[in-house]
Amino acid sequence: MKVVVTGSNGMLGSDLSRIFSEMHEVIPLTVSDMDLTDRAAVSRVIRELTPDIVVNCAAYTLVDQAEEEPDAAYRVNGFGVQNLALACSDSDATLCHVSTDYVFDGKKPMFDSFDHAAPLNVYGKSKLAGEMFIHWAMSKFYIVRTSWLYGKHGNNFVEKILAQAARSNELKVVHDQKGAPTWTESLAVALRQLVSTGAYGVYHFTDDAGAGISWYEFAVEILHQTGLERQLKPVATWEFPVKAVRPAISTLDCGLMEILGIRRRSWKESLAGYMEGRSIARPGVKTKGGSE
Numbered sequence: 001m002k003v004v005v006t007g008s009n010g011m012l013g014s015d016l017s018r019i020f021s022e023m024h025e026v027i028p029l030t031v032s033d034m035d036l037t038d039r040a041a042v043s044r045v046i047r048e049l050t051p052d053i054v055v056n057c058a059a060y061t062l063v064d065q066a067e068e069e070p071d072a073a074y075r076v077n078g079f080g081v082q083n084l085a086l087a088c089s090d091s092d093a094t095l096c097h098v099s100t101d102y103v104f105d106g107k108k109p110m111f112d113s114f115d116h117a118a119p120l121n122v123y124g125k126s127k128l129a130g131e132m133f134i135h136w137a138m139s140k141f142y143i144v145r146t147s148w149l150y151g152k153h154g155n156n157f158v159e160k161i162l163a164q165a166a167r168s169n170e171l172k173v174v175h176d177q178k179g180a181p182t183w184t185e186s187l188a189v190a191l192r193q194l195v196s197t198g199a200y201g202v203y204h205f206t207d208d209a210g211a212g213i214s215w216y217e218f219a220v221e222i223l224h225q226t227g228l229e230r231q232l233k234p235v236a237t238w239e240f241p242v243k244a245v246r247p248a249i250s251t252l253d254c255g256l257m258e259i260l261g262i263r264r265r266s267w268k269e270s271l272a273g274y275m276e277g278r279s280i281a282r283p284g285v286k287t288k289g290g291s292e
């Protein structure tokens, strides 16, 4: 298949472009190749490239900044996605769009594809707008919500913990938000499988963290797998004031993907895979394989 990947130099887009190119002809696009907010450009580029499928990894992802500049978030995550949906529809291309756990309000132990979306922050609302525009504009689409991504091309939570551990002996980490950390490579492989099914719809995919783990538990495992000994102090969300409200629970029920035969790795196994790649990419950084 001819696959256009948007946001191809972002954290997910980089890994996804590589993983899809093992099986497909991939055309990676950055914002300078095609700015989602430019409707005419999106229409022209998609018409010229004639992809079978577009995987949209582009997004406005500054969760706290979005509270200050909602228009910027809606322009990319809402109307930008609408532009892509209309262009795909006109060119008879399938759209595979990545969305977020932040479309939910965190008031259930777990959220499935049919749960009511009620975002708590501007970023989540803008991502929900993008989902709705897809529903209204086209029929051949996959929307896949995921959570707590980390990958080698982004300044993610794992890197933040390791950077703090390099600076300090004591780290404070939030213990009252639950979710599922997800390695970008796991998600990319799952999306590659999903787009071969033709089972259009709204899905959830994360690494398997059971009923969810806290950021604190994630940090404990990061240090454990790295072999670093530091004092980790669990703190409440209110002790770390940020602009955007986060859902207390954002664990996603990934049952529909599993029924399609798409396997999920445990979050610890994925973290070990990430750490392994990290030590190869950055010689001298000590890692200790899987911990299960």
Ligand SMILES: NC(=O)c1ccc[n+]([C@@H]2O[C@H](COP(=O)([O-])OP(=O)(O)OC[C@H]3O[C@@H](n4cnc5c(N)ncnc54)[C@H](OP(=O)(O)O)[C@@H]3O)[C@@H](O)[C@H]2O)c1
Residues within 6 Å of the ligand: 006, 007, 008, 009, 010, 011, 012, 013, 030, 031, 034, 035, 036, 037, 056, 057, 058, 059, 060, 061, 076, 080, 098, 099, 100, 101, 127, 146, 147, 148, 149, 150, 154
């Ligand atoms: N990170 C997470 O924890 C997380 C959790 C759940 C869901 N998601 C979703 O997963 C997807 C990938 O996230 P990510 O963390 O990989 O994001 P990311 O690293 O911030 O990458 C986003 C990419 O989008 C590009 N972009 C921004 N505005 C654009 C525009 N107007 N036109 C075209 N491209 C544009 C960016 O390009 P520049 O860098 O050049 O601006 C960047 O390459 C997003 O849909 C996000 O909402 C992420």
